[in-house]
Every structure is written in structure tokens, then in C-alpha cells.
Amino acid sequence: MGRLSVTLCGIEIDNPVIPASGTFGYGYEFAEIYDINCLGTFSFKGTTKDPRFGNPTPRIAECYAGMINAVGLQNPGVEKVIEEELPKLAKCFHKPVMANVSGFAIEDYAYTCEKLDKEPQVGWLEVNISCPNVHGGGMTFGTDPEQAAAVVRAVKAVTTKPVFVKLTPNVTDIVAIAKACEAAGADGISLINTMLGMRIDLKTRKPVIANTMGGFSGPAIFPVALRMVYQVAHAVKIPVIGIGGVSTAEDVIEMMLAGATAVEVGAANLVDPMVCRKIIEELPAVMDTYRIDNLKDIIGGVR
Amino acid sequence: MKDVLLTVKENTALVSGVYKMVLEGDCSHITAAGQFVNFKLDGLYLRRPISVCDLNGNELTVIYKVVGKGTRQMSAMTKGQQLQVLTGLGNGYDLAPAGEAPLLIGGGVGVPPMYLLAKKLLAEGKTPQVILGFNTQAEVFYEEEFKALGCQVTVTTVDGSKGVKGFVTDGLPKAYSYFYCCGPEPMLKAVYRSCTTSGQFSFEERMGCGFGACMGCTCKTVTGYKRICKDGPVMKKEEILWED
Numbered sequence: 001m002g003r004l005s006v007t008l009c010g011i012e013i014d015n016p017v018i019p020a021s022g023t024f025g026y027g028y029e030f031a032e033i034y035d036i037n038c039l040g041t042f043s044f045k046g047t048t049k050d051p052r053f054g055n056p057t058p059r060i061a062e063c064y065a066g067m068i069n070a071v072g073l074q075n076p077g078v079e080k081v082i083e084e085e086l087p088k089l090a091k092c093f094h095k096p097v098m099a100n101v102s103g104f105a106i107e108d109y110a111y112t113c114e115k116l117d118k119e120p121q122v123g124w125l126e127v128n129i130s131c132p133n134v135h136g137g138g139m140t141f142g143t144d145p146e147q148a149a150a151v152v153r154a155v156k157a158v159t160t161k162p163v164f165v166k167l168t169p170n171v172t173d174i175v176a177i178a179k180a181c182e183a184a185g186a187d188g189i190s191l192i193n194t195m196l197g198m199r200i201d202l203k204t205r206k207p208v209i210a211n212t213m214g215g216f217s218g219p220a221i222f223p224v225a226l227r228m229v230y231q232v233a234h235a236v237k238i239p240v241i242g243i244g245g246v247s248t249a250e251d252v253i254e255m256m257l258a259g260a261t262a263v264e265v266g267a268a269n270l271v272d273p274m275v276c277r278k279i280i281e282e283l284p285a286v287m288d289t290y291r292i293d294n295l296k297d298i299i300g301g302v303r
Numbered sequence: 304m305k306d307v308l309l310t311v312k313e314n315t316a317l318v319s320g321v322y323k324m325v326l327e328g329d330c331s332h333i334t335a336a337g338q339f340v341n342f343k344l345d346g347l348y349l350r351r352p353i354s355v356c357d358l359n360g361n362e363l364t365v366i367y368k369v370v371g372k373g374t375r376q377m378s379a380m381t382k383g384q385q386l387q388v389l390t391g392l393g394n395g396y397d398l399a400p401a402g403e404a405p406l407l408i409g410g411g412v413g414v415p416p417m418y419l420l421a422k423k424l425l426a427e428g429k430t431p432q433v434i435l436g437f438n439t440q441a442e443v444f445y446e447e448e449f450k451a452l453g454c455q456v457t458v459t460t461v462d463g464s465k466g467v468k469g470f471v472t473d474g475l476p477k478a479y480s481y482f483y484c485c486g487p488e489p490m491l492k493a494v495y496r497s498c499t500t501s502g503q504f505s506f507e508e509r510m511g512c513g514f515g516a517c518m519g520c521t522c523k524t525v526t527g528y529k530r531i532c533k534d535g536p537v538m539k540k541e542e543i544l545w546e547d
Contacts, residue, residue: 056546270512
């Protein structure tokens with residue numbers, strides 16, 4: 001295979017560039033402006049058992065080199081995703097896709113994952129136990145090793161496809177959570193989700209975000225994400241997907257050197273809808289610059 | 304939708320704090336009045352969405368008010384500078400239900416999208432009537448430009464320093480076939496209550512992407528959840544659900 005290809009739990013992907021869940025919809029908005037089949041894969045909008053409107057607006061705040069969002073897992077629910085969104089996705093993307101799943105109870109995760117696992121388009125499940133924007137679920141599962149492991153066990157019991165667990169950085173010891181997920185049977189770890197953040201409007205003296213706090217993402221969080229990827233990748237044997245502020249081909253290489261097998265690109269898609277294609281196109285030249293023949297060779301190269 | 308590099312041709316103050324910028328380049332993806340474009344600016348992470356005021360071939364006009372870092376940076380730009388602009392965003396106004404004498408209502412920086420709309424309606428042989436609402440005389444812009452198109456124009460000012468004293472709803476004509484409206488939310492609500500025909504409203508919200516990917520600007524409507532950037536910013540009167 002090509003010098004950009006990597007293998008994610010037995011599935012070879014053409015390159016390690018994966019748009020992150022929540023920044024790429026179900027792909028078709030982006031398919032209007034480029035052929036998204038150039039992507040390694042992509043992680044579609046976080047899906048829950050029931051339909052969700054999400055949080056009130058404003059849901060978005062700008063920051064230096066980043067942004068805060070508090071969308072709150074708006075999605076039409078797993079049944080509608082399967083009936084309406086996946087057929088539309090199939091028209092513009094012909095590779096295995098990553099199904100991102102969220103929930104509010106362990107049974108919700110199992111229910112939604114079991115349904116999506118049966119869809120032939122789905123190559124991997126990505127279980128989000130790290131959404132900072134919902135109450136009574138989401139991130140609460142990702143801040144406790146026991147609860148994280150319980151979600152993984154419940155999902156693994158009803159699915160056949162590789163399960164990545166998406167972790168939150170809003171914890172004291174991310175390695176302990178990652179190890180608990182690995183021990184519970186997770187096939188891979190995705191990290192990091194957004195960091196809990198906040199902005200205040202000086203004119204109104206109120207939080208910019210209607211929900212007060214939200215998830216901070218963008219290039220500003222890249223060093224934190226890189227550090228956590230480094231820590232986790234060297235502590236577990238399963239593959240790690242590096243996420244957090246990735247915006248350039250150089251960032252991809254840095255994440256892979258830290259231990260990531262692939263990377264997800266999030267906020268950057270919102271600012272430049274072409275960014276993932278640009279990264280893929282720029283990777284060979286940047287690899288030449290740093291004398292990298294094959295991306296597979298550099299995974300975890302920095303110890 | 305297309306991300307293009309546009310060159311500033313003109314950038315001048317119309318009135319205090321309100322600027323008109325004319326840009327040149329590939330504007331082929333702008334297809335309707337009421338659409339917007341999204342400006343990438345140096346040092347600012349998110350783009351800045353600004354409505355389309357006018358379009359002549361490869362020449363785009365926007366009018367913006369300086370309200371923060373982004374618009375301040377835009378106001379300092381000079382002829383020849385280049386800007387990365389995501390063009391052709393949003394649905395824009397639907398001309399089909401306009402009828403013979405549609406009413407165009409713009410308030411403050413809600414005025415600009417009415418200009419291209421007026422031109423498009425005139426080109427279809429309609430007779431648009433225009434109401435432009437401002438706080439005070441010193442803020443009034445584009446009255447003459449609308450008149451030059453051949454539109455009947457009523458200006459309202461809150462303090463009565465020019466035209467009809469009061470809000471746009473104090474300047475409503477006796478008869479009109481339909482309405483189109485853009486302005487601050489209190490104005491939209493007042494128009495919603497006052498106008499007797501059906502019509503279309505253009506909405507604003509803090510946006511992440513501006514093209515439907517992030518779900519940052521979703522609102523509830525009679526027909527379900529809509530993304531203001533992609534399914535809007537124009538909504539029909541019948542589908543609007545006011546939040547409070």
C-alpha cells in the first residue's frame with residue numbers, strides 16, 4: 001500500500017487523516033466542495049438513542065487559536081441516522097466510516113452501538129464517553145475508570161466491529177482511564193475530546209455560551225492533546241487516534257511521532273472546509289522534508 | 304459554496320462605523336439575494352459572516368458595521384488587499400411568492416441584503432416598496448441608492464430626526480403583496496406582529512462554520528430544527544417559532 005496508509009484495527013486506510021465527529025456532519029456538506037473519498041475515513045456526527053435538539057444558542061464562542069462549542073449532541077437519533085443519513089452518506093463516501101456514539105446510560109450506548117454495528121458502511125465504532133456539553137451522561141462516564149470500563153464491556157458484548165473509546169482530557173489521570181478501557185476490551189483509544197472552557201461577554205457580563213461552559217478546541221489545545229496521546233500511547237497496546245487542534249500535515253506527523261496511528265481533524269474543518277484534503281495533499285512533501293519514507297514507520301517514534 | 308480569494312477594490316465609510324467594501328474575484332457561487340459570505344481574517348480563528356449587499360458579475364459589495372475585532376480589522380483594509388472568502392452560503396430569499404408590490408424592510412445593517420433583493424425583484428418586473436429603519440439621521444445610508452433603482456423609499460428613525468418618527472412598523476404602507484425583512488430580532492418580532500401578509504425573515508446567530516457542519520446555530524421551527532447558516536438564514540413567516 002501507499003506510503004501514507006495505516007492500519008486501524010485490521011482495516012487499512014489510505015491515509016491517517018480522519019475528520020472528527022461533530023465537525024463534518026454526515027459528510028455531504030463537504031462532498032459539495034471536494035471528493036471526500038480522499039479521506040482515510042471520517043467519524044460522523046455523534047449519535048444517540050433518541051433524537052436531540054441539543055443546547056440553546058449561542059452555542060459557539062471564539063477564542064485565541066480556537067473556539068468553544070456547546071452544541072450538546074444535536075442529532076436525529078439512531079433510527080433516523082440509519083434510515084436517512086447513512087443512505088445519503090453512502091452516496092458520497094464509499095469507504096468504511098466511523099460511527100460516533102454517545103449516551104446517557106450504559107444501556108443507551110449498547111442499544112445505539114448494536115444498531116450501528118449492523119450497518120455495512122460502518123467500519124469502526126467510536127464510543128464518546130467525553131462530551132462536556134450534556135448533563136447526566138457523556139463526560140461523566142469518561143472521568144471514572146470503572147464507569148468507562150462498564151460502557152466498554154456493555155458495547156463489546158453486543159457488537160462485532162472494532163470499538164474505539166473517545167476520552168476526555170478533563171481528568172487528572174488519563175492513563176488510568178485508557179488502561180481501564182483497554183482491560184475492558186476496547187480495540188482502540190481516541191483522544192482528546194474538547195477541554196471544558198468558558199468566555200464572558202464584557203458588554204452583557206454574561207457567559208457568551210448560553211450553556212455557560214463548552215468544549216474548547218482548535219490549535220490552542222494541540223500541545224495538551226499531544227502530551228496525552230504520548231502518555232496513553234506508551235501505556236496501552238491498542239492503537240490510539242490523536243485528536244486535538246490538528247490543522248496541518250506537520251501536526252499529523254507530530255501526533256504520530258507521539259504515538260498516534262491516525263489523527264482526527266476537528267475545529268479546523270469549520271474554518272477551512274478543504275483542510276483535510278489539503279493536509280492529505282501536503283503530507284508527501286512534508287514527509288520528504290523530514291525524511292520519512294512511510295508514515296507507519298514513525299508511529300510512537302518518540303519515546 | 305466556494306472558498307475564493309477576493310481583492311478589495313473599495314472600502315469606505317458610509318456613515319460613522321458603517322463601511323461599504325467592494326471586492327473583486329470569483330463570485331460565481333453567490334446565487335441569491337439574502338445569502339452571505341464568510342471572511343477569514345488574520346489572527347482570528349473563526350470566520351466573519353457578512354450578508355451580500357450587491358453583486359455585479361465578479362464584483363461583490365458588502366456593508367458592515369464595526370462591532371468587534373473582526374469588523375475593525377476589515378475597516379482598516381485598503382484597495383488591493385486580498386481576503387479569503389467562503390462564498391455562496393445560506394439559502395437566500397425566495398422571489399416566487401413576492402406578488403406585484405412586495406415590501407422590503409431593512410433595519411440598520413439589515414438594510415444591505417434588501418438592495419440586491421430589490422434589484423432582483425425589479426428585474427422580474429415587480430414594484431418593490433422599501434422601508435429603511437435607523438435610530439437617527441446620522442446613521443441613515445443607502446436611501447439614495449434604493450431611490451436610484453426606482454424604488455419607493457420610506458425612511459424611519461427612532462428619534463424622528465429623519466423621515467417617519469418611530470420604528471419600521473410605523474412606516475408600513477396601506478397595501479403590499481408580500482414582505483421581506485432583515486434587521487435586529489426585536490424588529491423582526493415587531494414586523495411579524497404587524498405585517499398582514501405572508502413574508503420572509505432573515506436571521507442572525509453566532510456561527511461556527513457557516514455551512515451546516517457544526518450545528519452551532521440551530522433553531523427550532525414549525526417544520527423541525529433548522530441550521531440558520533445552511534437551511535436559513537431566510538425563514539418563511541409560517542415556519543418561525545419565537546424562542547421567548
